[in-house]
Amino acid sequence: MSYQIELRHLYYFKVLAEELHFRKAAERLYISQPGLSRQIKQMEEIYQALLFDRGKRYVRLTGAGVYLKKEVDILFNQMDKMTRELRIMGSDDITELRLGFIGSAVQSVLAKVLVHLRHDFPSVEVDLQELSNEMQITKVLKEELDFGFVRLDDFPKGIHHIAIVKEHFSLVVPRDYPIQQANFTSVSEFKNEPFILFSKDYSHSYYDLVMSIFKDATFDPHVALRTVNALTIFNLVEQGLGVAIVPASLKNGYTSKVKFIDLIHIEQRTTLSLIYNASVSHPGIDLFLNVIQKELSLSQ
Structure with missing residues (x-):
């Protein structure tokens, strides 16, 4: 042939x-x-x-x-x-960064990082992709993303990760729900409520972490709906279709008519991490890591 x-x-x-x-x-x-x-x-x-x-x-x-x-x-x-x-090799300037993220990253750190990046490196174009945790891992390993912001406990070989922020969870309830922060005592008070949660597609380890909250409260939740979108969760709660548990940072940046109950007294915490490919080396990696470190220093 x-x-x-x-x-x-x-x-x-x-x-x-x-x-x-x-x-x-x-x-x-x-x-x-x-x-x-x-x-x-x-x-x-x-x-x-x-x-x-x-x-x-x-x-x-x-x-x-x-x-x-x-x-x-x-x-x-x-x-x-x-x-x-x-x-990249033919230019002295970094022209593009490809970033994956989950919704809660925008509320906790990503927006601030993008402000710093635009201020310090205005010529850099940023390609943002909102993706599930697992999809970000896949794309970073395949070098289709430079960085990702994920909520995972375990990371595969070949992935570098940096803990960005560790935070508590919050219950999400309708605005007129009888239990609010002032009279809240325990998650077990919600054992008869339908729950709207991030699905396993969002992150298997994150889902298991949330399930451990219910285990400690000694009940198995009725999970009525699952989604990978935070705004969808808030809108469904607002419509009275259930209550939810989300990372506390998601309280910021949304205008849905819901209320949040901070679960600061339970031991479970969720960590937002920055990931990148351990085998990749180009100036854009160091540039973005420096911006991240600057933001973390300012936050501290």
């Missing part, structure tokens, strides 16, 4: 594998649908493998297509990384 595959073939395949629809993929690629079909057929002839199962109402990846998509994703991620690293 003569090697005739070009980068454009792989990119055409990548887009079609994402869309699984020839017309939509062709529109993304700004080529005709017949032209895309010819390119894919050419690839299949070169590789001597069927990449897509085509039907009247569907397009599906074959086993060979699934394998190739995985490899092509790795290839294009590596090319993006190479392009970015070369741009």
Whole structure:
């Protein structure tokens, strides 16, 4: 077999594998649908493998297509990384930082860090992505993020982590709920209430930590709803669909009509950590770490 595959073939395949629809993929690629079909057929002839199962109402990846998509994703991620690293090497200035975060990071430290970053390094563009803890870990390890702000107890090999802030939890209740901070005595008072919690997709270790609060209060909660979005939790509580437990920093920055009961007398605490890839070294890493250290010093 003569090697005739070009980068454009792989990119055409990548887009079609994402869309699984020839017309939509062709529109993304700004080529005709017949032209895309010819390119894919050419690839299949070169590789001597069927990449897509085509039907009247569907397009599906074959086993060979699934394998190739995985490899092509790795290839294009590596090319993006190479392009970015070369741009950094060719410039005296850091031009971009990619930051992942969970919602509570904005309320506790991230906003302040971004203010300092903009003041001290106005030319640096920041790409912000609100993601679950696990997704941030994955993207940092794959070098698709420079940093992440997460709530985790255990970190995989290859991840550096710095504790940013350790805080207590708060109960979230409707504004007119009969129990408020002044007359609160114990979490066990809420054993008959439905709870709205961050799901395990937010963080398995965080979810387990919250469950330990209920265990210490000697009841199993009725978890009525789960989500990964703080504002959704507050809005659902406001509508009387349940109560919630969240990191105390989430009291700041939201205008929902709910009240908070600080759980400062229980032992559970949650830690917001900064993570980054231990094997990556470029000027942007040191720049952002210096900004973080400056903010932590000011906070202390």
